[in-house]
Amino acid sequence: MSSIMAAARPCLGYAVKVNRSFRSSIGHRCLPTQRLLPNMSQRRMQSTALRASLNESSDHGFKLATFKTNTDEDRVGIVRENSIWPLQEVLKFQSGSTPLQVNDMVSVIRNWDLIKDSIHAEGEGIDLSDVKLQAPIPRPTGTIMCIGKNYLDHVKEVDTWKTDPGITQPEAPKHPIVFTKAPQSVVGPGAAIVYPHGWSDRVDYEAELAVIIGKAGRGISKEDALKHVFGYTIINDVTAREVQKRHQQWFLGKSCDTFCPMGPWIVPASQLDGQNLALQCWINDELRQNGRTSQMIFSIAELIETISVGITLQPGDILATGTPSGVGSGFNPPRHLKPGDKICIKIEGIGELHNHVE
Known part of the structure; x- marks a missing residue:
């Protein structure tokens, strides 16, 4: 796609991509103001397991997000393609019996050098359309x-x-x-x-x-x-x-x-x-x-x-x-x-x- 075409192309929101029914109901291509979250018992899970290590040296396709479902508090997750894995659940530590708690994005950032090589997303992730993304740092403690x-x-x-x-x-x-x-x-x-x-x-x-x-x-x-x-x-x-x-x-x-x-x-x-x-x-x-x-x-x-x-x-x-x-x-x-x-x-x-x- 040329740069001119890319510039002229209207912005297509992720939520619109995974909830295509909204496109006809709202009449234009921007994100609806609110999305109803499906019940988690009905959530769609990614069918292909991701087993590659998500460390910086070997992977260039993941993101870090703060999210919540219908029933829980904010959690940090690893995003790959259309799925998210709760970080606390996928961390595998090589030493110690007490897992490091990284329940918010700032704690993840502070401890990144300790955890990045131990992060593996295995099994099925949660479909992104079944969670509500928050600001990555919802309540900044810094400047x-x-x-x-x-x-x-x-x-x-x-x-x-x-x-x-x-x-x-x-x-x-x-x-x-x-x-x-x-x-x-x-x-x-x-x-x-x-x-x-x-x-x-x-x-x-x-x-x-x-x-x-x-x-x-x-x-x-x-x-x-x-x-x-x-x-x-x-x-x-x-x-x-x-x-x-x-x-x-x-x-x-x-x-x-x-x-x-x-x-x-x-x-x-x-x-x-x-x-x-x-x-x-x-x-x-x-x-x-x-x-x-x-x-x-x-x-x-x-x-x-x-x-x-x-x-x-x-x-x-x-x-x-x-x-x-x-x-x-x-x-x-x-x-x-x-x-x-x-x-x-x-x-x-x-x-x-x-x-x-x-």
Whole structure:
């Protein structure tokens, strides 16, 4: 498929692929706002057993997800193709009689070097259509760091350089613009972005590659920075634009509840070149954003080097690396989100993140 055809192709959500009946019932190709989960007694199991070791050196097809069924709490699972294996159930340890407890994604990240070579998915996995995927890190205990104006084409679409008579062309930032989002803003795939009526009527979307830190460090050089990366996922850095402007800082306008959709899973860093991935965003099947992570002004390694100068990065910290052009505020007139909109963000090698506004 050519790059032009790929860019024009509407985003096809995973849930739509495995629940094809939704396609005719909703009338378009985005993920339905909610999916009813089948009773687990009726779940469809993968017929072919997976017996290959899922360690980084020998396998390049697995992902790590947080999920739940109708009856249980969040669990971490290994995703291969259309099935998921609960991680705690498939771990096989070579020493000790007490298994290491890795019941949440951050504990998996912290203990990855101890467990990665002992992970085997054997037997039948649970069909992905029978589980509900959560954000990979549903309740972050670390920092959600974000980068503003990290794509030149996004800098070009903001208004400052157009209205300031002293600036004749867009200028790339000389240093990374770093801000944070509140951890309670995180929601998962398929979740609603709740429209903040009475607080903002200029709610915007920002498709971003998110870096998950895997190894603690301070004063990390850019040459060593990628050694500290555990994996990659997708974030939508939802923003209330006028709140951002009114308060003269970005935290409040970017931290409303549900303003940080994340998912659908984490892809280990060994499987991807995070600096060379296609990144696209559709609003109601209309392609709005279409860029590549190679277009970043500051690379992933440079961002980690800058942030870690005075801050110790910890496993489970999240770094959203900025958004390309095509945000709602970049149009004339602006095309912000409204209730009923459906959003699909797709990043090459990771997958698709679907959410809706209500």
